[in-house]
Amino acid sequence: MKKFLDDVDTLLEQSLQGFAAAHADLVQLHLHPTFLVRRHPKPMGRVSLISGGGSGHEPLHLGYVGPGMLDAACPGQVFTSPTPDQMLAAAKTVDRGAGVLFIVKNYAGDTMNFQVASDMLSIEHVTVLVNDDVAVESSTHTSGRRGVAGTVVVEKVVGAAAEAGADLNTCKRLGDRANARTASMGVAFSSCTVPAAGVPTFDIGPGEIEMGVGIHGEPGRRRELIKPASVIVDELLDAILADLSPAAGQPVLLLVNGLGGTPLMELYLLQQLAARRLEREGLRLQRMRVGNMVTSLEMAGASLTLTVLDDELLRLWDAPAETPALRW
Amino acid sequence: MKKFLDDVDTLLEQSLQGFAAAHADLVQLHLHPTFLVRRHPKPMGRVSLISGGGSGHEPLHLGYVGPGMLDAACPGQVFTSPTPDQMLAAAKTVDRGAGVLFIVKNYAGDTMNFQVASDMLSIEHVTVLVNDDVAVESSTHTSGRRGVAGTVVVEKVVGAAAEAGADLNTCKRLGDRANARTASMGVAFSSCTVPAAGVPTFDIGPGEIEMGVGIHGEPGRRRELIKPASVIVDELLDAILADLSPAAGQPVLLLVNGLGGTPLMELYLLQQLAARRLEREGLRLQRMRVGNMVTSLEMAGASLTLTVLDDELLRLWDAPAETPALRW
Numbered sequence: 001m002k003k004f005l006d007d008v009d010t011l012l013e014q015s016l017q018g019f020a021a022a023h024a025d026l027v028q029l030h031l032h033p034t035f036l037v038r039r040h041p042k043p044m045g046r047v048s049l050i051s052g053g054g055s056g057h058e059p060l061h062l063g064y065v066g067p068g069m070l071d072a073a074c075p076g077q078v079f080t081s082p083t084p085d086q087m088l089a090a091a092k093t094v095d096r097g098a099g100v101l102f103i104v105k106n107y108a109g110d111t112m113n114f115q116v117a118s119d120m121l122s123i124e125h126v127t128v129l130v131n132d133d134v135a136v137e138s139s140t141h142t143s144g145r146r147g148v149a150g151t152v153v154v155e156k157v158v159g160a161a162a163e164a165g166a167d168l169n170t171c172k173r174l175g176d177r178a179n180a181r182t183a184s185m186g187v188a189f190s191s192c193t194v195p196a197a198g199v200p201t202f203d204i205g206p207g208e209i210e211m212g213v214g215i216h217g218e219p220g221r222r223r224e225l226i227k228p229a230s231v232i233v234d235e236l237l238d239a240i241l242a243d244l245s246p247a248a249g250q251p252v253l254l255l256v257n258g259l260g261g262t263p264l265m266e267l268y269l270l271q272q273l274a275a276r277r278l279e280r281e282g283l284r285l286q287r288m289r290v291g292n293m294v295t296s297l298e299m300a301g302a303s304l305t306l307t308v309l310d311d312e313l314l315r316l317w318d319a320p321a322e323t324p325a326l327r328w
Numbered sequence: 329m330k331k332f333l334d335d336v337d338t339l340l341e342q343s344l345q346g347f348a349a350a351h352a353d354l355v356q357l358h359l360h361p362t363f364l365v366r367r368h369p370k371p372m373g374r375v376s377l378i379s380g381g382g383s384g385h386e387p388l389h390l391g392y393v394g395p396g397m398l399d400a401a402c403p404g405q406v407f408t409s410p411t412p413d414q415m416l417a418a419a420k421t422v423d424r425g426a427g428v429l430f431i432v433k434n435y436a437g438d439t440m441n442f443q444v445a446s447d448m449l450s451i452e453h454v455t456v457l458v459n460d461d462v463a464v465e466s467s468t469h470t471s472g473r474r475g476v477a478g479t480v481v482v483e484k485v486v487g488a489a490a491e492a493g494a495d496l497n498t499c500k501r502l503g504d505r506a507n508a509r510t511a512s513m514g515v516a517f518s519s520c521t522v523p524a525a526g527v528p529t530f531d532i533g534p535g536e537i538e539m540g541v542g543i544h545g546e547p548g549r550r551r552e553l554i555k556p557a558s559v560i561v562d563e564l565l566d567a568i569l570a571d572l573s574p575a576a577g578q579p580v581l582l583l584v585n586g587l588g589g590t591p592l593m594e595l596y597l598l599q600q601l602a603a604r605r606l607e608r609e610g611l612r613l614q615r616m617r618v619g620n621m622v623t624s625l626e627m628a629g630a631s632l633t634l635t636v637l638d639d640e641l642l643r644l645w646d647a648p649a650e651t652p653a654l655r656w
Binding site for chain 2: 002003004005006011012014015016017018019021022055056058059063078189190206207209226228229230232256260261262263264265266267268269270271272273275288289290292295297298300302327328
């Protein structure tokens with residue numbers, strides 16, 4: 001294992017301190033229990049958004065804390081759920097009197113721990129479950145579909161609504177709607193290595209790819225030989241479009257997400273290939289974003305995410321945000 | 329070689345088209361000759377900034393085109409200099425009557441081709457040569473020091489000055505000063521693979537690192553066994569500080585740059601370790617930035633860049649910019 005590392009036991013905490021220092025204008029770190037909050041809290045009477053999950057997917061979720069997106073993020077150890085005490089402490093810190101909305105990716109550990117926190121939390125709260133990954137129905141750590149890069153869409157859209165004063169029920173309905181209209185699928189060229197494990201999460205041959213891989217290296221639909229990028233893009237979009245069934249002419253948002261070890265040059269090639277395919281489908285590609293948004297440590301690979309927009313989702317996607325990883 | 333790829337011969341052009349489409353609000357692509365310009369040209373009477381170099385270092389330079397930074401970028405093939413016709417066409421397109429400033433990283437191909445363009449260009453122009461890499465004095469493709477991530481500092485600082493109306497000589501002096509006060513050094517854990525070559529640029533053992541690697545995989549100072557991150561950070565900063573010799577109390581800017589295949593979690597660990605070391609040196613870490621700014625395709629590794637600030641450089645670093653890869 002080659003990593004920048006002093007001590008596996010302190011890696012996360014030191015990295016979080018580095019993150020908080022680098023983005024001190026936007027965020028503030030609490031330790032023991034560990035969570036990251038906006039430097040400047042939103043006004044009283046607004047719904048607060050909290051997300052969290054295992055680390056190793058950066059910039060998710062830390063990078064999306066700030067005005068227009070999350071109020072707090074709770075990072076677990078690498079690929080390990082955060083604990084309920086983190087969520088409770090974060091909720092008490094960021095509550096502005098209008099309730100708390102948890103955004104939870106659908107993994108067994110996350111849903112269980114957020115549920116425990118929910119049961120213990122006296123502040124009014126709701127949960128939006130993200131399960132945008134259409135690759136497989138259930139998986140290593142998941143009952144039902146996994147939550148992957150579509151989380152960014154949910155965090156952005158609900159974040160904008162909460163910032164503008166939407167109430168808790170409205171935020172919940174919006175989050176559920178954004179999730180329902182969003183579908184993703186990824187492909188891996190290489191594994192990643194969890195620092196505490198020290199060995200690759202899975203083995204993959206020099207000419208092989210894992211179609212439908214999960215963001216922790218969970219198995220996808222099938223192991224195949226590598227094929228041209230345009231074929232990969234078509235297969236990913238086939239699965240996504242089969243799930244969403246958008247009507248011709250519908251406006252869509254496309255995310256081309258790098259899993260960590262893929263050069264930007266290749267991601268922009270995927271953008272171009274996906275855009276052409278969507279055009280051939282008669283869809284209107286209204287917005288797009290390319291980059292490393294939800295990663296799997298240093299995994300080589302990428303995922304595509306499509307959201308079928310409507311006027312409200314588009315307006316919320318376009319609303320200002322100012323976070324370490326995303327601002328406009 | 330596992331890459332998202334249809335055809336090596338069209339990869340760059342398709343990727344550029346994807347980039348231009350994804351950032352159509354900020355940039356516009358010209359093909360044959362190939363260059364990328366700001367969507368909204370700056371006002372007449374302002375100096376125009378053009379940079380360029382081999383592709384494969386994204387987001388450099390394309391990602392830094394926009395208000396407050398570059399007016400145009402000329403991308404060559406992967407790790408290959410752009411040609412003079414690109415630079416000439418870009419200069420003619422973006423000239424606003426106050427002259428053109430070329431920002432050139434110090435590699436033989438780049439300096440030669442920018443020189444040819446300079447010789448043919450009738451518009452008033454000057455060149456700032458970036459050579460911030462303190463690892464080695466001369467290298468595979470270089471006479472003198474290489475230009476690496478410090479290029480971002482030069483592009484940001486001169487870009488802000490040009491935007492504010494500084495004349496050509498002032499921009500040139502500023503760029504030279506920013507370069508002289510900036511030093512970088514990197515380390516590689518893995519090679520990268522140039523798509524047209526199809527095999528890794530260099531071999532490196534499972535426990536080895538290349539200290540002082542160049543951004544094309546050029547040899548550094550020495551091949552070593554991997555060591556703790558804090559030791560690596562100290563060695564990189566030893567070399568950088570020996571070059572810059574900042575006095576105690578001087579304000580500095582730190583860039584922690586990922587070379588392409590290193591997770592953000594590790595980069596933020598480096599940030600934290602570097603910040604502590606700079607504090608021990610009695611320096612004032614006034615600004616910092618962490619991320620993949622100047623990459624070597626999918627190379628695992630990182631570089632540190634330090635700029636000794638003064639009031640003017642700080643003000644220009646803080647000035648607004650709105651580009652695909654950097655905005656504040």
